[in-house]
Amino acid sequence: MSAWLSFRRQALCFALLALGAFALSQQSVVLFVLVEVIGAASWFVARASRAPINSEIRETPLRLATTSVVGLIIVAGVWVYAKDDSTLLPPAIGFAVCLLLLFRLFVRRTLSGERQLLMLSSVVLIVAVLEANDLLVAAFVFVATMLGVSCVIQYRLAAVAFASRTNGAVGRGWFGGGLSPVGATPSADLKRTIRVALGLIFAITLTLFVLFPRNPNPTGGLFALRSSHSTEFPDHISLMSPQRLEPSQREMLSVQWLGPDGDPLAAPGVLRLRGVILELYDAATSTWTTRAALRQRFVISESDDFQTLATRPVDERFNTFTQRVLIRGLRSDVILSAWAPVTIRGDTAQVYTIDPRTLSLRTMDIDSAGPIVGYDLRVQPFASDSVLAALYRGEPRIPPHPTFPVESIRVEASRMLAASGHADLTSAPEGAGDDPAARWARNLRIARAFESELTSDRFRYTLDLRDFVRRGERDPIDLFLTEYRFGHCEYFASALCALCQSVGVDARIVTGFLARDYQSAAARYIVRESDAHAWVEIRTGRFQWTAVDATPADDSAQSSSDEESWTSILRVLYDPFERVWQSQVAQFDARAQNALMQRSSERVGATMREGWAALEQIAMRTGESARIGLAGYIWLGSVLVTVVFSVAAALMARRTRLRARRALGVTRRDRAAIREAGFYVEALDVLVSHGIRRPSNVSPRAFAAFVRLTHHEAGEVFSQIVERFYAIRFGAQHPDAHTRADDCARVAQLRRALSKDRACARL
């Protein structure tokens, strides 16, 4: 029964792993704890350690439950159909099958129940894989896959045992199979077989994983499922369709901020990670877009050293911080950086582009699920003009005063300035390009005035924009400023930028993330989806831009850096694995596959070429130096043949020794026993060659009696051999050379007797 019990335990573990993987794929700790506790409790509640029964009993509750769950599945299907969102289908199926699985865990007394358990667990695992690509889910799936091998193998044997049962044999024998024949060491053999199967599966899986043809342009999900669990970083802001946003705590990335001395520390205040710079507003589509970069530059990272982003070397000795970013759930080609990036280093060799006008960075590799795993940036928050000039690629051209395409915004801007006592700043001064300092000062004053106006009580921050109804052709920014006065960060940033541009202030919207949640245990910021933000940069110098954030403070957006939890300690342990997973496995795309293949082929080719060249050299040297002539070559050949034969003889002797050890049941150290009782093994070989094999469960003496019955003369000789074997093996006798010769002679006599019997049988 222990084998049966072991199988049941493993099946339960398999189911728990599947449930856990699904719960993790849904990123729900509550669900994880719930399903694991309920699943584990089933072992005790359902008394799963009992012997299986032949017939289904007490199935009514299960059938009722199954019917209920099937009904739930149908309802969920109808709901998904009504919602017209096919991405809801996998989680709906997963939840339904999880319910079924939990029910089945509590009613598993038959073999059929075990089979259903394994199948349902497999379905849950597949749904989990379709839902997530994270390390934890992958770990659960990996362990479950390996455990599944053992479970399925044991299930097969349990099925055989179950089928061979009779009334009197229930519960007896291996796996409770009463009548099925079993060898001497079934459990040990089974463990060995499972280990070998696991090794083979792992090797084949790894090979297939590396060789699987990757699609360079993944088209998304199968049957309109969710293509990925990662989030894309938008490169525009659209105010066309206001809707309700759900704050998500999903991690996008983690950031480590290293001081000039290389130690991690928390940045003073909130760390603003700049992503996309938006300057142009299209009134027709109510969308902020970025201006086409005219002077993009390319920076090729070799993945080992920092590559400078400037046109000339930058002094990094002072006031230079390192920003270490590890991408988790973000899918974008945008490189997020604090002001102002100086040098960059990627996890892998990458090509980056930098727009000198905005110092925004992107990567060229956008064809895979996630372009990059992580990167390090060295930034100078208080960069000097010389550094910025190097980054800007020279002196930037000062543009004329900007304008905004919606006239009503200018009117509202004038009203606001007048209301705040800055009516003199309403119109852009003529010839301000001649006095840039005045222009920069005006820019900042106006921006601050608008900022104080927008952050006042008259405006309200909210993520629920369902009441923000567009009316006619009125611009949403105009509606926001004059009528609704509520919105989220994109509306506030849009309003501030629009107001500024309408009165000739150089302003632009920046989208990115605010790194606020500093985990001191892990010494890094955790950036979540809810930390996505938009703010405005105002030009305050020839090279300088100042961030102005008009979004009112939100209670939920307060920094949680003070809150420490045990999870931060776990994160320290988890991060290295996550990094390896992301870099080596999750991001193993078509490009990485090609690179690996290329490297491998090059390495193999180089090795082969080197080996061939070395062989050629050796041959040439030998030919030049030896000059041994024909006789010498014959001599060398004979030596080679001798070596080959010696090796073959040694291998055969080793094989004989191994067989002798197995037959005699002695260890490697008992060389004397192997040598002295070797004649017995030889006699067994002779018998096997004549079709007489000793069953493992028959003692040598009993076997000799059997041989005597069938082959009288040979049996007599073999009996003598067996007695000699007993005397040596168990009687502590040590034969001398003569006795050993006698033993060998008996084996020869046995061979002759058997040959004679065969000849007689032929006659």
Next chain:
Amino acid sequence: MRLKRARHRDHLHWPGIIFVLLTLLIGGAALQRGESLLIWVFASLLAWILVSGVISGWMMMGVRVRRVAPAHGEVGVPLRLRYEVSSCSRFWPIFDLRVFEPRRPDCGAVSIMHCGLNESVVGESMCVPTERGLLVLTAVQTQSGFPFGLLLKSVEVAQRTEILVRPRCVVLRRDALRRLFVGRGGEGRTSSIERGAAEEFHGLRDYRTGDALRAVAWRRSASLAALVVIERSAPAPRRLSIALDLRLAEPPHTPAQEERAISMTASLLRHGQQMGWEIGLRVLGFAHTHTSARASQQHLLDLLDQLALIDLAQPRTRENLDASLCHAKCVLITPAETSARASAGDFVALSAAAIETLQERPT
């Protein structure tokens, strides 16, 4: 025993087909989405299929099987077929092996759960013969879906075994023979010079070479001047001759009737032997099937073998009833009721249907 002429086969069955379809589905999703975890799972499923084939293939290569079957059987009596399975592989023990007769669905299968390296295990299955004659088992098939049950691999080897299936013998009532021969005597006496074997004085006769000296009547020899020996009489065992009438008839008998007649004959023979009678058999319609009466167990088995080997498809003779058969201790068994034959002589004529009346009924 080394298997010869082995035929290896692979079979796809529903679990395997469903698994392959699932794998293809996951493969399509992996190709489309390009996610590493999905690709890993797909590769793992493929590995399962490959490893399933590899392990079961290697395992089946080391399987050796030998059928151990009895030489004789009886219709309706379960026949025990034993299979000695041994593993000759150096690496792969045998698990979950099914051994069966490929072309004999009436023979059961044997499930071997495990057989270790260089071990032998014996499994036993039952086969209930339904027809009299030679039961020919031509091949043994081993099949396994180990380890995952995705692919079924089988090896069929030619192993010819002939089992002679004797006709079915029903248990007759204890007084069956007495009922048959009521008022017909059937018991006689014979003379013998064996001392001790005989009981009463029968007569004198001339000495013949080979007679025991103990049997010489010395006084009478002295008076006659020639050696005479004493003959004594002893009760002879009852003798039962059964004539099975399988001659051509008009209308012809059905095979079922003839088979029932054969079964009736076998039952009577066994019953007679159990009652201590000497039993003899003659099959009318087939030449060379005349056996004189004896009383040993081996004789009974020989007679049953003769009945088992009767081939009803063979041409038959139209011989008449021999006069020697027409005595009081002969039973003529006919496949069908024939009054004319019954009145042909002073013997007991039985139709095969009479087995119903003579059969022992469970109380």
